[in-house]
Amino acid sequence: MSRGTVIDLCYLVAAVSFILALKGLSSPKRARAGNLLAAAGMAVAIGVTFAQPHLDHVGLIVIAMVIGTAVGVPAARLVKMTAMPQMVAAFNGVGGGAAAVVSITEFIGSDPKQVATYKVLEVVFGVLVGALSFAGSALAFVKLQELITTRPVVYPAQQMINAAVGVASLGIVLAILITSSTALIWVLLALALILGVIFVLPIGGADVPVLISLLNSFTGLAVAASGFTLNSNVLVVAGTLVGASGMLLTRMMSTAMGRSLPNILFSAFGSVVTASGATESADGRSVRAGTAEDVGTLLAYSRKVVIIPGYGLAVAQAQHTAKELADALLARGVDVFYAIHPVAGRMPGHMNVLLAEANVPYEELKEMDDANPELATADVALVVGANDTVNPSARNTPGSPIYGMPIINADSAENIVFLKRSMRPGFAGIDNELLYDPKTTMLFGDAKDTLKKLVAAVNKA
Amino acid sequence: MTNGLLELFTIFILAGFVGIEVISKVPSILHTPLMSGSNAIHGVILVGSMIVLGSAHTGAEEALGFIAVILATLNVVGGFVVTDRMLHMFKPRQAPPSGPAAPEPPEKPADGSAV
Numbered sequence: 001m002s003r004g005t006v007i008d009l010c011y012l013v014a015a016v017s018f019i020l021a022l023k024g025l026s027s028p029k030r031a032r033a034g035n036l037l038a039a040a041g042m043a044v045a046i047g048v049t050f051a052q053p054h055l056d057h058v059g060l061i062v063i064a065m066v067i068g069t070a071v072g073v074p075a076a077r078l079v080k081m082t083a084m085p086q087m088v089a090a091f092n093g094v095g096g097g098a099a100a101v102v103s104i105t106e107f108i109g110s111d112p113k114q115v116a117t118y119k120v121l122e123v124v125f126g127v128l129v130g131a132l133s134f135a136g137s138a139l140a141f142v143k144l145q146e147l148i149t150t151r152p153v154v155y156p157a158q159q160m161i162n163a164a165v166g167v168a169s170l171g172i173v174l175a176i177l178i179t180s181s182t183a184l185i186w187v188l189l190a191l192a193l194i195l196g197v198i199f200v201l202p203i204g205g206a207d208v209p210v211l212i213s214l215l216n217s218f219t220g221l222a223v224a225a226s227g228f229t230l231n232s233n234v235l236v237v238a239g240t241l242v243g244a245s246g247m248l249l250t251r252m253m254s255t256a257m258g259r260s261l262p263n264i265l266f267s268a269f270g271s272v273v274t275a276s277g278a279t280e281s282a283d284g285r286s287v288r289a290g291t292a293e294d295v296g297t298l299l300a301y302s303r304k305v306v307i308i309p310g311y312g313l314a315v316a317q318a319q320h321t322a323k324e325l326a327d328a329l330l331a332r333g334v335d336v337f338y339a340i341h342p343v344a345g346r347m348p349g350h351m352n353v354l355l356a357e358a359n360v361p362y363e364e365l366k367e368m369d370d371a372n373p374e375l376a377t378a379d380v381a382l383v384v385g386a387n388d389t390v391n392p393s394a395r396n397t398p399g400s401p402i403y404g405m406p407i408i409n410a411d412s413a414e415n416i417v418f419l420k421r422s423m424r425p426g427f428a429g430i431d432n433e434l435l436y437d438p439k440t441t442m443l444f445g446d447a448k449d450t451l452k453k454l455v456a457a458v459n460k461a
Numbered sequence: 462m463t464n465g466l467l468e469l470f471t472i473f474i475l476a477g478f479v480g481i482e483v484i485s486k487v488p489s490i491l492h493t494p495l496m497s498g499s500n501a502i503h504g505v506i507l508v509g510s511m512i513v514l515g516s517a518h519t520g521a522e523e524a525l526g527f528i529a530v531i532l533a534t535l536n537v538v539g540g541f542v543v544t545d546r547m548l549h550m551f552k553p554r555q556a557p558p559s560g561p562a563a564p565e566p567p568e569k570p571a572d573g574s575a576v
Contacts, residue, residue, distance in 0.1 A: 011508075014505070018502050018505075019479055019483060021498065021502065022480070022483045022484055022495070022498070022499060022502070023483045023484075025484075025487075025491065025494060025495045025498045025499075026483070026484050026486060026487040026488075026491060026495065027487075027491075028488070028490070028491060031491060031494055031498075031548050032545065032548040032549065034498065035494075035498050035501070035541065035544045035545055035548055036545070038498065038501060038502055038541070039501070039541045039545075042501070042502075042504065042505065042507075042537055042541070045505060045508050046507060046508060046511070046537075049508050049511045049512065050511075052512065052515065054515070054516065055511070055512070055515035055516070056515050056516065056517070057514055057515055057517060057523065057526070058515070060514060060523065060526075060527055060530075061511050061514055061515060061530055063527075064514070064527050064528075064530035064531045064534065065507075065530060065531075065534045067531050067534070068530065068531045068532070068533070068534025068535045068537075068538065069534055069538050071535060072534065072535040072536075072537075072538040072539040072542070073538050073539075073542055075539060076538065076539040076540075076542035076543045076546070077542060077546070079543070081546075081547075081550070084493070084497075084543065084547065085493075087539070087543055088493075088496060088497050088500055088540075088543065090539070091500055091501075091504075091535060091536050091539040091540045091543065092500050092503075092536070094532040094533070094535045094536045094539075095500070095503050095504055095506055095532070095533065095536035095540075097532045098506045098507070098509075098510050098529045098530075098532035098533035098536060099503075099506045099509075101510075101525050101526075101528055101529040101532065102506060102509045102510055102513050102529050104525065105513045105517070105522050105525040105526055105529065106513060108521065108522065108525075109513075109516075109517070109518060109519070109522050118466060209493075212496070213492075213496050216496055216499060216500050216503070219500075219503050220499070220502075220503045223503045223505065223506045223509070224473060224476075226506060226509045227469070227509065228466075228469055228473075230509050230512055230513070231465060231469070232508065232509060232512070233469070233472055234505060234508060235505055235506065235508060235509050236469055236472050236473050236476065237472060237476045238502050238503060238505040239503060239505070239506075240472075240473050240476035240477050240480060241476050241479060241480040241483075241499070241502065242480070242499045242500075242502050242503040243477070243480065244476070244477040244478070244479075244480030244481050245480040245481065245483065245484045245495075245499055246496070246499060247481075248480075248481050248484060248485070249484065249487075249492060249495060249496060249499075252487070252489070252492065253492060256489055256492075340490070342489040342492075347492065347493040347496070348489050348490075348492035348493060349489055349490045349491055349492040349493035349494065350493050352490040353493060353494070353547050353550050354550075356550035357550045365490075367488075367489065367490070
């Protein structure tokens with residue numbers, strides 16, 4: 001066997017490991033092994049690339065890899081679990097950027113006169129999609145990190161402007177295909193970066209996770225395009241795997257939110273805040289604010305308590321205190337479990353990760369469909385920093401922006417307790433009827449502080 | 462269309478179907494780790510970046526290749542480390558609610574809510 005054959009076989013091994021890894025990541029038991037398998041496959045692919053004949057600048061390659069590792073590993077290790085979504089966005093963005101740069105470099109290094117049109121098409125696709133993913137992910141990071149507003153950014157004639165930039169990009173693509181001009185590729189790069197930014201601006205914070213999943217899929221396709229350009233099987237296989245599975249995952253996520261993908265991407269959802277900031281709404285209804293002592297007693301003498309966590313719990317880093325409260329109640333013989341909305345937190349599954357971090361066992365976590373029948377017999381629904389995911393207007397108000405989104409039926413419990421910072425609406429920017437329900441008690445303040453007070457109150461009761 | 466292109470195109474189409482089939486039944490709790498894991502997998506662009514830098518002829522190509530390798534390395538190491546940290550949180554089922562946690566790797570306290 002020649003050296004080239006051995007190298008190609010190693011790439012095949014890597015490609016197979018990626019497929020098995022995705023399979024493993026679909027099951028809780030094998031997920032971690034799956035990820036490690038993919039990492040091993042990646043190590044094989046990188047290792048044999050060093051054995052490629054005619055590989056120059058090995059020193060430079062190693063230096064660049066050391067720099068990337070020195071930045072990437074601490075960043076990935078030190079980030080808080082609550083900041084995970086923006087980290088995924090950042091690492092996705094750099095991948096897209098790398099794909100765009102690879103395509104550009106390969107293009108300017110070749111003689112334009114001798115390049116077949118399909119080769120140019122591959123390059124153009126890689127640059128356009130890779131750069132769009134890079135800029136879009138960067139903005140998604142900035143939004144989730146709350147460096148700019150998490151609400152949709154809208155301006156006059158937005159759709160027209162976006163469409164104009166899109167059409168201009170396509171025009172440049174055609175011009176490059178006809179002329180094979182290397183100068184125009186830089187224009188395309190600039191337009192793709194702008195496109196990435198203006199594409200993400202009107203998307204609100206709550207929808208950004210779905211967007212990241214979509215951009216993840218885009219990066220996969222850009223990598224596949226680079227694979228075509230470089231004639232590399234492993235790049236095509238891995239890129240396409242991610243591109244295809246990412247599209248499916250994006251659809252699963254938007255289904256979990258009860259919305260269509262175009263609606264998420266183009267409707268500037270939640271740009272208008274319709275709720276008032278006061279404890280009294282425009283039509284004069286008021287909410288009932290309670291004390292931690294009252295609620296603590298209520299919880300301590302309940303038979304069944306359902307905790308419904310939301311992003312507020314994550315922001316307040318209150319997952320450990322929530323577990324303390326649950327343990328205190330369990331010790332008193334109260335039946336306690338957590339009802340997890342599929343999109344609770346900032347990403348589907350994010351809440352499970354946060355609660356798992358606090359050592360909450362699996363059995364205490366119930367997914368929405370299993371939790372809803374139980375809520376009808378629950379004494380207390382304790383809503384910790386969630387809002388839109390328990391808003392009954394998703395069921396009752398056809399005109400509501402979140403109408404049709406599956407929700408956790410907190411309203412069917414006998415008592416409802418909201419732990420909330422203020423009356424501010426959730427990401428969807430709409431008022432929540434449930435806050436004004438006579439069965440509802442509000443506990444205002446930081447979720448962690450309030451939970452601490454509740455633990456103390458339960459222990460005293 | 463050359464045979465080489467046709468071959469790649471065949472691989473592309475088949476890999477697309479595999480990608481869809483392989484994750485068709487994933488519980489929503491694993492959506493985030495799955496996204497993060499597949500994010501790490503497209504870090505395979507590092508192989509392409511290495512090839513591009515390794516075959517650079519001009520200074521401009523070298524500079525671009527160098528940037529590509531840095532970016533792609535970030536994608537690979539960051540992607541895998543973040544995914545592993547997420548999945549590390551999923552504890553095995555047998556742990557009793559009040560039992561002491563298994564010994565944690567040293568980075569654990571820095572992750573969480575201690576700050």
